[in-house]
Amino acid sequence: MKKFISWRRVSTMKQGASGLGLQAQTEIIEHFVKSEKGELIADYHEVYTGKELSGCVELRKAMQHCKESGATLIIAKTDRFRNTIEALQIYDEMEGNIYFCDLPHTDKFTLTLFFALAEREALIVSIRTKAALAAKKAQGYKLGNEKGVDLSKANEASAKARTEKARNNKNNKIIWGVIGQGGTPTAEDVQRMSLQLNQMGVNTSTGLGFTPERVRTTFHNLKRIFR
Structure with a gap:
């Protein structure tokens, strides 16, 4: 039976306290472990808002555990990483022994292409959002907390x-x-x-x-x- 070790991450304390983000990832991971007829032998999770991947302490623990036990690192969604560089860094460190539930059985080329498309889409959405907000402001709408109120x-x-x-x-x-x-x-x-x-x-x-x-x-x- 194939062994898996999961890593789950949310980026805000609100998500961590509610459990909704972490719980959703748990359910996704459990589904795919079952579909692979595998066994989840350990789980690592964390709330981390920093920009440096090195700050994800639980991720490092999960990776080390995988190397020691011969298990595959399983992650619910590729968006737990911010960009292609982060994803490929972990992919290389794990020598490909990593399973993304939203991109199962992937290789380095597919992972690179997937992130390139996701980053392109994010850029387009950002451009559209800024344009829409600028248009609203030009029409006289008040946007956000413009008076600088302390919330x-x-x-x-x-x-x-x-x-x-x-x-x-x-x-x-x-x-x-x-x-x-x-x-x-x-x-x-x-x-x-x-x-x-x-x-x-x-x-x-x-x-x-x-x-x-x-x-x-x-x-x-x-x-x-x-x-």
Whole structure:
């Protein structure tokens, strides 16, 4: 059975706290691991907003783990990298032993072409957006926060309100009651917890049944709220 190790990344704390970006990547990865009749032996994920790929600490850990175990690095989407240079750098370091779910079984040429097309499309969208905004402004529309209003307090209040809402969510309380005891759950713990939650008829925030990996993701998301 082919072994896989996943790496997931979101670029904002908002996505990391909600779990939506990370959870979506988990579901994509699980689907393709199953379609390849493989086994996901480990997962690494992080919230990283920096511009330097070297700052992705969990990515480096995942790559090293793959080299030591002979596993394939699996990534949900190629857009976890910003450009062709980053993608090819990792491709070369992994000697091609990397699986992109939105571009499976790719080679270096296809990966380069794919990113070139994506970057071209992004440029065209940017040009169109700027032109549309300029046209609106010329027509007298006020765009964005033109008066320089400080929105930091409003954003902070909004974040607190979302956290409080999540803390008071009945489903979250039930889940945390099962998985939030003690420290970070072990592999044995998440297996037991997923079975327990499924037996209780409790689903994830997206309405899915629990798997060990979803227990891990949910634990990391909820510990920011309840601890």
